[in-house]
Each structure stands twice: as structure tokens, then as C-alpha cells.
Amino acid sequence: MKKKNTSEDQALFSTLTEGIKPLKQDKRHFRAPSKDKKQIEEKEQQLHADSYFSDTYQPHLPDEGAMRWSRDDVDSFEVKRLRRGDYQPDLLLDLHGMRQSEAKLELAALIQACIKQQCHCCCVMHGHGTGILKQNIPMWLAQHPHVLAFHKAPKEWGGDAALLVLIDIGDVPYRR
Secondary structure (H helix, E strand, O other): OOOOOOHHHHHHHHHHOOOOOOOOOOOOOOOOOOOOHHHHHHHHHHHHHHHHOOOOOOOOOOOOOOOEEEOOOOOHHHHHHHHHOOOOOOEEEEOOOOOHHHHHHHHHHHHHHHHHHOOOEEEEEOOOOOOHHHHHHHHHHHHOOOEEEEEEOOHHHOHHHEEEEEEOOOOOOOOO
16 A cells, blocks of 8 residues: 655655755766776887797807897997997896796896987896706897897806897997
8 A cells, every 4th residue: 555645754754854965966977997007007018029029039149258248230340349348238137947838028128218218238047956047038138120130248248148138229329
């Protein structure tokens, strides 16, 4: 059975709701949550690592002597300057204890950071260990289009356990 609203019920209701303000309508539409800067940078690093570095590509690297490589359009004198230690690395990357997938991401991030910060030379410390990173890092570096050359680092920058890398940062001339 339905009861009809009586004037007593309405009076009671109005006394109970006296002084209450109505809620404002929330007109916010639901959309994808905005991504923070860190998530965007991580995705960009993953994209660079996946697009530049292949585990199956085998560049022509020296079998004996110090680990070295340069692009065809780079003067051999630049490799000699790397060997002598004429370049001082602006950024250092320590890959000790990292897995291959982590090292690949960090290497891509290092190259992007060098370009962003206008750093012409960087140092990648892979360590001795089991030799997995020592083998793969030169192969990955040789695949990247912004890497001009690399050479085994001099003693003060890590010797056999590190590589000095020259990065193509664009048209800005390098200042020593």
C-alpha cells in the first residue's frame, strides 16, 4: 500500500533538510589518466632499445687487439684519439651486475642522454665477469646510428672492462 504525502510529512522533511546545500554536479568526463614524465621516458628508452639493438646482428669487430670500431664515414684518427685518451667522457655508465635486457635499456638511455645534454664522449663500464656484456655491448653500440666510434678505454677510465664511445650529437661542434 502506498501512503499519500501529507502536509505533516512534508513539514517534517523540510525541517530535516533545512540548511542543506545541494551538491554541485561533477561534469568531469572519464578519459585515460595522464602519464607522468618518468613513464614516458621509460617507454621511449624501451622503444629505442628494441629498435636499435638486435642480438642476432654481427658487425665486423676485431678478433685480436683492443676492442675498437668506427663507422665508415669516421676518420681513423678519431679512433686513435680515443685510444690515446684525448677525449674525456662526460657521462659514465656502470653496467656491473645488470642483466642483458637491463643493460640494453641503460645503453639506449645513455645515448639519448648524451644527445640531449650535448655530450660528445661517454664511458660504458661493462666489467669482466662472465663476458656476456663484454661481448654484447660492442655489437649493440655498432648498430646504433648515433655512435660514431668506440675503443677500449684507457686505464684511468676502466681499461679492458670499459669502452669509450663517441656520439654523433648533431651539428654542434665538440669543444674540448
